[in-house]
Amino acid sequence: MGTSSSDFDFAEEIYLSEVLDGSEGGDLQQLDAKFAEQLQFQDAIFFSVKETGSSSTSRQMNIGATSSMRKPKARKSATKAGESSLSFCEICSERKERRQMFPISGCSHSFCSDCISMYVKAKLEGNITIIMCPAENCRDILELEACRPLLPKEVVNLWQDLLCEELLCATGGRLYCPFKDCSALLLNDNQEVIAECECPFCHRLFCAQCHVPWHAGIDCEEYQNLTEDERGREDLMVRKLVKENKWRRCSSCHIIVERTEGCLHITCRCKFEFCYACGAEWTQDHGGCQNN
Numbered sequence: 650m651g652t653s654s655s656d657f658d659f660a661e662e663i664y665l666s667e668v669l670d671g672s673e674g675g676d677l678q679q680l681d682a683k684f685a686e687q688l689q690f691q692d693a694i695f696f697s698v699k700e701t702g703s704s705s706t707s708r709q710m711n712i713g714a715t716s717s718m719r720k721p722k723a724r725k726s727a728t729k730a731g732e733s734s735l736s737f738c739e740i741c742s743e744r745k746e747r748r749q750m751f752p753i754s755g756c757s758h759s760f761c762s763d764c765i766s767m768y769v770k771a772k773l774e775g776n777i778t779i780i781m782c783p784a785e786n787c788r789d790i791l792e793l794e795a796c797r798p799l800l801p802k803e804v805v806n807l808w809q810d811l812l813c814e815e816l817l818c819a820t821g822g823r824l825y826c827p828f829k830d831c832s833a834l835l836l837n838d839n840q841e842v843i844a845e846c847e848c849p850f851c852h853r854l855f856c857a858q859c860h861v862p863w864h865a866g867i868d869c870e871e872y873q874n875l876t877e878d879e880r881g882r883e884d885l886m887v888r889k890l891v892k893e894n895k896w897r898r899c900s901s902c903h904i905i906v907e908r909t910e911g912c913l914h915i916t917c918r919c920k921f922e923f924c925y926a927c928g929a930e931w932t933q934d935h936g937g938c939q940n941n
Contacts, residue, residue: 740764740783751799753782755789765791766799773804778811810834827855827862844869866892897925913938 735744738761751765760768760783769791772780782789793808800808814834824835831851846857854863856872861880864872866889872880879888887905891898896907901921908915913925922931926938 738764740768753789753791754795756782756784756787758782758784758787762799765796766804769796769800769808770804773807773811776811778808778815824857825860826851826853827860828853865889897923897928899923900928900930 734746736747736750736759737744739758740760741764745761749761751760751762768783769780780791797805826833826848828851831848833848833850844856844858845854845863847854856863858869859872864885867885891905896905898905899917899921900923902919906915908925914931915925916922924931924935924938
């Protein structure tokens, strides 16, 4: 709201009133001095009000301009930051920062690093080395080197071991040490058929044909004809003693029988009758066995 000089003309009105009322006997010098004093007071009030109003208006304009300039800028910056920093994971269905996402070379599917890590680990534990993109019907492949920074060291080692095994399978040379406390992966580059081998890691003997600890005193064909409960270490030692001492095993109850004297006709405690020389069931016409 503006202020004009006419609003402050009260000094002139007072002077004229004094002159008209006291013109006959009044002191004009005193009146002039009083008029001059009122003019100075009027001018002081006028300039004071003018400067205060101008300063207030200018300050209001500056505040309004600053406010109108800053708010849209901050709002625009926040929107841009929100749109550019978050991505959607198609596995866990959560929005995460771009630095938490895993880019798959060759496709545009979006997954976070945590989900990809768990996905790869699950595939490897199922002995799957060719790992596809998790998206349905996507044929892009995840590479070991790209996933290496995301995975724990043991998972990376598992992936490498599985790839090595596949390579050995392709060449037909994969072989494991049969001892459970070793189980080393070996490469058989010998073109000849071998049976008795020594593990280069635990230095124990094993059979490369039967994939078991070495079965001393029994050939591979005989060993493979044994049942599971006849393949123990103690069982093989007894079988070796039977062969060395020419003992006979009853073909009915499988008990071991030693003949100290008498004929070849043996009656086992299970009542089964057999020939001690060849092990066949005893009959009336079996006499004269030449295997004595």
